[in-house]
Amino acid sequence: MRQKLINLPRWSKQALMLGFDAIAMVVALWAALAWRYETWTPNLLAQIGGAQWVVLLLVLTLVTAHWVGLYRSITRYMGKELVSMTLQVVVVSTLLLTALMFLSENRLPRTVVFLYPLFLALAITLSRWIARDYLSGGGHSQRKSKKAAIYGAGAAGFQLSLLLEKHPELNVVCFLDDEPTLQGARVNGLPVFSPSELDGLIRSYQLTDVLLALPNITRPQRKQIMDGLEPHALRVYTVPTLEDITSGRARLDDIREVELEDLLGRDPVPPIESLLSACIADKVVMVTGAGGSIGSELCRQILQLGPRQLLLVDASEFALFEIETELLAGEAQEGSEGIIGLLGNVQDQDYMRRIMQRYGVDTIYHAAAYKHVPLVEHNVIEGVRNNIFGTYAPAQAALEAGVGHFVLVSTDKAVRPTNVMGATKRFAELILQAIASQSPDTCFTMVRFGNVLGSSGSVVPLFRSQIRSGGPVTLTHPEITRFFMTIPEAAQLVIQAGAMGHGGDVFVLDMGEPVKILDLARRMIRLMGLSVRSIDEPDGEIAIEYTGLRPGEKLYEELLIGDEVQPTQHAKIMRALESSLDPATLARFINAFDTAVRTHDAEQLRTLLSEAVHGYTTAYPLVDHLTTKKGDRFIFSDVGDASRDTKI
Structure with a gap:
């Protein structure tokens, strides 16, 4: 029946409501007269002065109702506007009734004039509320499969409870709040309890979900709340931050599942504004790997800092199209220009030089690289091509074109690497250090950090997918740990570190404490209500299984090769003092790598990396797909992690 009513044509629904309102007005008049004369059979027509006056009152009142929009509103989605529209209709109808009394020379008792608008207002509002509740499936909370509590009984919690009244599955039954003055009160008709009462509330209300409606709390405060909720095996959701809501990037009802940044409990350090704009404001900035996780975020932040032009370079047509379209859409609203998408391979030195000279590039952020440990381990030659020659070529081009700043986005995998990806990234650092010693005009800088949240291959969406599928959650080792940082925070620190370089500097970002991946998996399972x-x-309900360490995978990552480190003006950026290659040694290795790549000698490439990169050894057998025999299998350990490597 409900669906039949919903599927009726719009004019049919409006006719139904109009007919009901006509009956409601007659009933309101009758009720007012019956109340006044204390009889169930008042003579309505005689009191008003005839049927023609009743019909005129009905017509004029219904025209007013249509004019104020009472029949244009969709009943299922009516909110506070119903009260305003009803008030206008009732006031006009009462004034019409009073005027008609004088025109008909009949005098209604004053009591009727006061009672009629009350009864009419009740009839209109109650009919809409009942219809809205019925058509939206409300009023039948037993049909909603999830019973939820809102954590936070303030303004955000109140608004969220209103928004969720129409939710098809979530039935909000109570509030939780740490504020003693709110406990015991009622918000939107729902009781407010202390979080310490949660065990009893789970039993009495059969709670399944908790929604954190605390958009303006800090990350440490959010983590503290998460820690308290974790043992209860409730699904936990959060609302966007106050910054996202006020900026228009999100709405209050854009509830999302818990992310890793909620569990880390770290607030980002405010940026130093002068460092952000130093290499970008009114300059031509080029980003390689612009369509990647870090590259795209660098582009977004750079655009906010007022570059003269922003050049997006990427070898992936799809990735370049995505980021260029996104940035152009934002710039169209601002009325700005200067975003240029360039398809191309960073290994092409001549092409890189032509771009830099054609546009007069001032600053380069080199984020183009292969970063997934297993993929590079199985594709050694292409890993060397992209990560080594894909850094050497644009660095040499920048030197020739007189670019002011060249910033390499590096990784913690470059420290004492156990895999080809990490070794190639460390050699990329060595390239810049050697070239920097010959560069009076171009400042070459490297920024090294760990895993970023939400990047391609991230472990958090992988775990979430496995949990939703009923498990198991797969880890490669129970003791594996990783550093984590959000993509926006990492990009912001890369920009600031790049502005502090003097030439050949290696900057290391403070990633906080490493996270044990097994603990992360357990917390995610519990905070998803399992x-x-x-x-x-x-x-x-969800098992955790260990698959064994993959080729080149480390149990833990490091950010420093040696112990020599200096502080900088930014609290989260340190300068590492590390060994480097002289230009002649670099040239010798570049020639040797080139020969091995041309002859497709993956084993020789690993040998060269072990000679050039401190700490890298070829402890694992070669597993390159084009070198090993078809069907070869290697077992490296009987336990391991699920991070999908590098990218966690």
């Missing part, structure tokens, strides 16, 4: 299956809990 339990971990283990020896102690054999009936748990």
Whole structure:
């Protein structure tokens, strides 16, 4: 029946409401007279002065209702505007009734004039509320599969409870709040409890979900709340931050599942504005790998800092199209120009030089690289091509074109690497250090950091997908740890570090404490409302399995090769003092790498990397797809992690 009413043509629904309102006005008049004369059978027509006056009152009132929009509103989605429209209709109808009394020379008792608008207002508002509740599926909370509590009984919590009244699955049954003055009160008709009462509330209300409606709290405060909720195996969702809501990037009802940044509990350090704009404001800036996770975020932030032109360079047509389209859409609103998308391979030195000279590039952020450890381990030659020659070519081109600043985005995998990806990234650092010693005009800088949240291959969406599928959650090792940082925070620090370089500097970002991936997996399972299956809990819902370390994978990552490190003017950026190659040694290695690449000698490439890069050894057998025999299999360990490597 409900669906039939919803599917009726719009004019049919309006006719139904109009007919109901006509009946409601007659009933309101009758009720007012019955109340006044204390009889169930008042003579309505005689009191008004005849049927023609009743019809005139009905017609004029219904015209007013249509004029104020009462029949244009969709009943299922009516909110506070219903009160305003009803008030206008009732006031006009009462004034019409009073005027008609004088015209008909009949005098209604004053009591009727006061009672009629009350009854009419009740009839209109109650009919809409009941219809809205019925058509939206509300009023039948037992049909909603999820019982939720909103954590935060302030303004955000109140607004969220209103928005969720129409939610098809979530039935908000109570509020939680740490503020003692709010506990015991009612917000939007729902009781407010202390979080310490959660165990009892889960039993009495059959709670399944908790929604954090605290958009203006800090990350440490959010983490503290998460820590308190984790043991209860409730699905936890959060609303966007106050910054995202006020900037228009999100709405209050854009609830999302818990992200890793919510669990880290770290607030980003405010940027130093002078460092942000030093290499960007009113300059021509070029970003390689512009369509990647870090490259695209660098582009977004650079655009906010007022570059004269922003050149987007990427070998992937799709990735370049995506970021260029996004940035151009934003710039169209601002009325600005200067975003240029350039398809091309960073290994082409001549092409890179032509771009830099054609546009007069001032600053380059080199984010183009292969970064996934297993993929590069299985594709050694292409890894060397892209990460080594893909850095050497644009660096040499920048030197020839007289570019002011060249900033390499590096990785913690470059420190004492155990894999080809990390070794090639460390050699990329060595390239810039050697070239910097010969460069009076171009300042070459390297910025090294760990895993970024939400990048391609990230472990968080992988774990979430596995949990939703019923498990198991797969890890490669129970002891594996990784550093984490959000993409916006990492990009912001890269920009600031690049402005502090003097030539050949290696900057290291403070990533905080490393995160144990097993603990992360367990927390995600519990905060998605499920339990971990283990020896102690054999009936748990989600199992965790270990698949074994993959070729080149490390248990833990480091950010420093040596112990020599200097502070900088930014609290989260340090300058590392590390060994480098002289230009002649660099040239010798470049020639040797080139020969090995041309002869497709993957084993020789690994040998050269072990000679050039401190700490890298070829401890694992070669697993290059084009070199090893078809069907070869290698087992490296009986336990391991799920980070999908590098990218966690």
